[in-house]
């Protein structure tokens with residue numbers, strides 16, 4: 001069975017827009033942008049204490065991708081802590097975006113950024129493609 | 142039509158590099174002739190905004206499609222604005238030669 005990957009599912013988005021340090025002896029400058037999937041990786045691994053192989057499965061991504069996202073999240077948070085930076089959460093790259101399609105045959109994901117591009121899968125040329133955020137299929141007639 | 146594939150190395154035996162902004166090389170493929178050219182990604186060592194710089198390189202090269210394993214939000218919005226199609230391959234360990242074969246239909 002092929003492994004399901006992308007879109008990254010965020011189980012629940014963070015309940016805050018960001019974090020600000022207070023009482024810093026230096027002027028707080030700069031911010032780090034934490035992606036939603038980075039927040040999710042931290043939450044699953046360090047808050048829910050879920051083993052990584054389960055967390056990546058839940059997010060619908062490979063273990064390598066999970067490890068990369070998780071590492072990136074930890075570095076950003078560490079840098080914000082140490083350097084008294086603001087943490088800002090921003091949209092991650094697939095799930096919240098409306099313009100990603102997925103091929104029903106090869107399961108790769110892609111965008112169709114302008115109307116001149118044929119509405120077919122750019123990898124296998126299948127016409128059976130679907131917007132990721134919709135449940136209905138948008139098969140080409 | 143030109144397409145960029147993010148690669149771990151500088152020939153078609155390299156594997157797909159899943160990080161768009163910090164990939165090692167860009168493989169520029171001419172889909173009609175099948176010719177490839179590899180250029181180094183200068184953005185890979187940048188401490189920030191690697192995605193933006195990488196997207197600018199893509200735009201400068203005049204390609205219409207970019208194939209990778211991951212795109213950050215800044216790279217995505219820039220590539221969207223320039224009408225460049227993004228493709229995320231689910232199998233990250235693929236060899237560039239195989240990626241080329243599947244997209245050119247060989």
Ligand SMILES: [Zn+2]
Pocket residue numbers: 103104105106107108121122123124125126
């Ligand atoms: Zn397909």
